[in-house]
Amino acid sequence: MKTDHDNNMVDYTFLGNSGLKVSNLCLGAMNFGKSTGTDFLSKAFGGPTQANEELSFQILDKYAELGGNFIDTADVYSFGKSEEIIGDWLMLREREKFVIATKVRSPMDLENINNVGLSRRHIIQSAENSIRRLKTDYIDLYQIHLWDDAVPIEETMRAMDDLIRSGKVRYFGVSNLTGWQLQKIVDIAKYKGLSPAISLQQNYNLMVRSAEVEAFKVCQNEGIGVIPYSPLAGGLLTGKFKRGEELDPTTSRVGYSKANNASFFDYPMDDKYWALIDELKSIAEAKNKTIPQVSLRWVLQKDIVAAPIIGATSVKQLESNMAAAKGWSLSQEEMKKLDDLSACKETYPYDLTYKFNFGRQNPYKK
Numbered sequence: 001m002k003t004d005h006d007n008n009m010v011d012y013t014f015l016g017n018s019g020l021k022v023s024n025l026c027l028g029a030m031n032f033g034k035s036t037g038t039d040f041l042s043k044a045f046g047g048p049t050q051a052n053e054e055l056s057f058q059i060l061d062k063y064a065e066l067g068g069n070f071i072d073t074a075d076v077y078s079f080g081k082s083e084e085i086i087g088d089w090l091m092l093r094e095r096e097k098f099v100i101a102t103k104v105r106s107p108m109d110l111e112n113i114n115n116v117g118l119s120r121r122h123i124i125q126s127a128e129n130s131i132r133r134l135k136t137d138y139i140d141l142y143q144i145h146l147w148d149d150a151v152p153i154e155e156t157m158r159a160m161d162d163l164i165r166s167g168k169v170r171y172f173g174v175s176n177l178t179g180w181q182l183q184k185i186v187d188i189a190k191y192k193g194l195s196p197a198i199s200l201q202q203n204y205n206l207m208v209r210s211a212e213v214e215a216f217k218v219c220q221n222e223g224i225g226v227i228p229y230s231p232l233a234g235g236l237l238t239g240k241f242k243r244g245e246e247l248d249p250t251t252s253r254v255g256y257s258k259a260n261n262a263s264f265f266d267y268p269m270d271d272k273y274w275a276l277i278d279e280l281k282s283i284a285e286a287k288n289k290t291i292p293q294v295s296l297r298w299v300l301q302k303d304i305v306a307a308p309i310i311g312a313t314s315v316k317q318l319e320s321n322m323a324a325a326k327g328w329s330l331s332q333e334e335m336k337k338l339d340d341l342s343a344c345k346e347t348y349p350y351d352l353t354y355k356f357n358f359g360r361q362n363p364y365k366k
C-alpha cells in the first residue's frame with residue numbers, strides 16, 4: 001500500500017474475509033479523556049495516566065506518522081470524551097485515510113432505561129451519537145462490545161444491517177464473545193442474508209489465552225479477522241513492575257486499578273507471571289529489544305491475528321511499541337518457550353478434544 005509516510009513502521013493486512021485494509025497495529029483510545037464519577041465504569045476511565053486532549057493528539061499524530069490507519073474507541077470510553085477527541089483530531093486530517101472503529105452496548109445514561117444493551121433502539125441511537133461525537137458521516141467498523149442476554153441477537157444484527165445499508169456504518173464487528181455466541185452470529189448472517197461480522201475483538205495476550213479454545217476456531221473457520229485487545233495485559237507485560245514491590249497507584253493504570261478496584265480483569269501476579277516476565281526479559285536482552293516489544297511480537301506472530309490493539313500513555317511508549325510491528329521476529333524456539341510458560345489448563349471437554357485431535361489437520365476442510 002502506498003502511504004505518504006517516510007518512516008512507515010507497520011504492515012497492512014485485510015481485516016478477515018473483507019476488503020478492508022488496516023495497519024497491523026491498531027491504536028486503542030480507551031485512555032483518551034478522563035471520567036470523574038464514582039461508579040465502576042467512571043472509575044475504570046479515571047486513572048492517573050488517562051491522556052488529556054493535547055497528549056491524545058500527540059499520540060494520534062505519532063501513530064499516523066508511523067503509518068497507522070486503524071483507531072479503536074467506544075462510546076463508553078470516558079463517556080464519549082474519547083470519541084470527541086478523535087473527532088476533533090480527524091477534523092485536522094483526511095478522514096478517509098483512517099479506519100475508525102467504535103462500539104456499542106454499555107450504559108451511557110443511567111437515568112434512561114433504554115440507553116443500554118443491544119436493542120435496535122439503543123444501537124441506532126448510539127450510532128448516531130457516536131457519528132456526531134466523531135464529527136464524521138460514517139463509522140468504518142461498528143462493534144457490539146459484549147453479548148446482551150436480554151435481546152435476540154437477530155434484532156441486533158438487523159439493526160446493524162440497516163445501519164450498513166443506510167451508509168452510516170461500513171462493517172459490523174463483535175467483541176468479548178464465547179465460541180457459541182460467535183458461531184450463532186455467523187450462522188444468522190448466512191441464513192438470513194444479513195451483514196456478517198468481519199472481526200472479533202478479544203482480550204488476548206500472554207496472560208489470557210482462553211480465546212484460543214473456541215472463539216478463534218470460529219474465526220479461523222469463518223474468515224473473521226482477530227483484533228486482540230490488551231496485548232500487554234494493560235501494562236503488566238512490560239516488565240516495569242518488580243517482584244515484591246507494592247504497585248504505585250499514581251503512575252500506571254495497573255497500579256491505579258488494583259488500588260481502586262477498577263479493573264475489568266483480575267490478572268494474578270503469581271509465580272507463573274514472574275516466570276513469564278523472567279523469560280520475556282531474557283529474550284528481550286538476547287535480541288536487543290524491550291519486554292513490551294517481545295510481548296507484542298508474540299501476539300503478532302500468531303497466525304490468527306490481524307492487528308493487536310495497543311494502548312499508550314505517552315508518545316515514547318507508542319513509538320517504542322510500534323517497533324514490534326515488522327522487520328524482526330521471534331524464533332520458533334522463543335515462541336514455544338513463551339507458549340509453554342503461558343499455557344492455560346484446558347477443562348473438559350476441551351482437554352479431550354485437543355488431545356485426541358492432535359495431528360488431525362485437514363488443509364481442505366473449511
Ligand SMILES: NC(=O)c1ccc[n+]([C@@H]2O[C@H](COP(=O)([O-])OP(=O)(O)OC[C@H]3O[C@@H](n4cnc5c(N)ncnc54)[C@H](OP(=O)(O)O)[C@@H]3O)[C@@H](O)[C@H]2O)c1
Nearest residue numbers: 028029030049229230231232233234235252253309311313
Ligand atoms: N473490547 C473491549 O472490551 C476492550 C477492553 C480493553 C481494551 N480494549 C481496546 O484495546 C486497547 C488497548 O488496551 P490496553 O490499553 O489494555 O492495551 P495494552 O497494550 O495491553 O496496555 C496498554 C498500557 O500499558 C502501558 N504501557 C504501554 N506500553 C508501555 C511501555 N512501552 N512501557 C511501559 N508501559 C507501557 C500503558 O499504561 P500505563 O502507562 O498506565 O501503565 C498503556 O496504556 C484499548 O485502548 C481499547 O481500544 C477493548
